[in-house]
Amino acid sequence: MRLFWVGFFIFWPAVAVIACYIAPGMNWWFPGEAGSPIGRQIDDLFYMILWIVTAVFIAVQAVMGYVLWRASATDNKRAFFSHGNHHLEVIWTIVPAGILLFIALYQMDVWAHYRIQSQYPTEAAKAPIAEVTARQFEWRIRYPQPDTKLEIKPQKHDLYAVNELFVPAGRPVMIYLRTEDVQHSFFIPRLRIKQDAVPGQVIPVWFEATKPGEYELLCAELCGWGHYKMKARVIALPEEEYYAMIEKLEQAQSFDGVPAEADDSNADE
């Protein structure tokens, strides 16, 4: 019976550790490979913390197994009461504090790189590519006219789109994030980007999609009954295709309903 209970309390943590160990390979739970350099840095932090937690978890379970084993021995030894033991208290205050302090200092670079204005990638910060306005329950997008700068105030020749954000792949880009109504959150899981949109604020957000492709854009802040609908796509294109796409958007937006041939004949006259 003694062996059973000790085994029982050691078995479950062992299962948990094994499951976590094989999970990434089996595509369970873990977020998969990040699609951007900063995403990989964020993942590194995540896995580092996961390792620390795992080590602590295993140690705690092992001690617990040992204690169970010892305490259930039948040699009639008196129990040792540690309550109020000054040394022990100091140890288990200092050790976790040290670990937390280490994590706090270790992650500062990544955090600063992502969120501190002076650390923003210069090129991206100089020319934000679009303004993304969250709204119940969609993402409205405003690009500046090609070859002009994005202004906070809408300009006459701005280009408008909805639920589809084109970005150039392979370099950092910046957007201005705002909301028209309540609080929303701009979340691109594969790029590990999540930023709340706060009413009354224009928040610069930068990110980078390394490879061309389609990335899911979700709202990550419960924003009303239609929150689940608030889904869009970010399409990263090679530089040239990106400019071609913006040009196409400009043409579509200035369409005057006259078929191209008719346009030509008018021009001839």
Next chain:
Amino acid sequence: MRHLAVLLLTLPLAGCGAFSPPEAEFVLRAQTEELDSKVRTAVAKEMDETFGTPHALVAWLKLPVDYGGYAGVTRTSKLAGKIKSLSVRFEDDQLAKFTEAFADKSGNYSFPDAGLQLTWLSGPLSGTAIPVIGYNPEKRELALDEAIEPHPPADTPFVLQAGETLKYGRRLYMTHCMHCHGASGDGAGPTAKYLNPLPRDYRLGQFKFKSTRTDQKTSREDLKRIILNGIPGTYMPSFLLLKEDESHAIVEYIRWLGMRGELENSVVINELRLDFSKDAIKQRSSEEGSETSDEINESVSEVIGQLPEFFDSYGDDMAELWAAADEEDSLIVPAVARIEDSLESRVRGRRFFLEKCATCHGHTGRGDGQMTIDFQKNTEDPAGGLYPIPGLHDIWGHQVKPRNLMQGVFRGGRRPIDLYYRLYGGITASKMPAFNTAEPELLWDTVNYVLHIPYETPADKAAYKTEDDKYEAELKAAPPTAEGATPPTGEATTTGNETP
């Protein structure tokens, strides 16, 4: 412990029963509910037979709706014996659709486990359905799950997976649209009461933002555009991430709901309301020289007998209109390309705006024209009374605000052509008149002016002021004609095509 386990097991089950949503149903219009109970029941029955319920849709082939499925006819005339395969012929377009849906790259057809449903449209088995489990493209034969007897004669029409698109549309509509637009398309879904403007009620068959001519229905393209782009300035969000076949199915379902409501409305308003509403019946029997109850009963049975005929003839007219909306010549195509956006063009456009648009949209385009504070005549009211609240009203009887053009938010789209559609075609369902007799160049000038309103500079304003002064000076110089000159900022000037 055992009790707890039982309790835990039953709780989720009980939850399902107690909190399951109410069954979706098609509701009748308020005007139908006001009919004499016998007539109302007959209309409800006729509606059920023509359109079905949300759970058992009926495809009325008269309507120009793509119900989905793959139509074909039988080829052989062999009539004797039990057969397990059918020789059939598909039209090319149907076969292409069918192949795309079910064939793999090497040309082998595979169907879902339950097979496809083949519905006979005529012949001895008309209306019945049988499962089909395979198709042999060389022999052009459908394999049946069970032998049938007798074999339908040659050229018997059938549909595989009849109504597939409509059913798919219904499912998607219930997921994405029903919250606001309601199961019947009456714009009264559970969340509708929190919204301003209200969600569209499809049941008049009218939609505001269309590219077709004034008196025409909305086209499939228009509806799709609205679904994909949403309507900025309202609560209609964009559904851009829908796949092609999904948006097609939703568009067909919405058109079908629109036609359903429109037909009910036409029959009730034009044929029944006047003589057979509860009030009318009461009046007919109570007035001096009134009809006897026998006479009234007789007329009621007579009109009930006529109902299928009404549905048929109104259905024909309506089907024709809806089909026409997708014809090429229904689309508004400007006679000239857009006039280049310049100050001169905008000055001309502004003059047109002040003459035609300012009564509603205000002199500076802020949507605060005189008409927004006047009481308007209620066109729906047979007695011709006024609406209880001031301002313009749309055909749904709701107060409608002329757009504040300073905001630069255009519900029907912000391309120049979208604004041209609004000017040329008007917005039939609200009070926006159609200016289709104006010179197209002048309309483009107006489009240029309107698009520029949020971005006016002091230079623009100075130019506008100069033009105003010049215009007024000209007015003073030229003595008013018998009809009276048009004051620059006065009363509404109605053109022939402007609706009151």
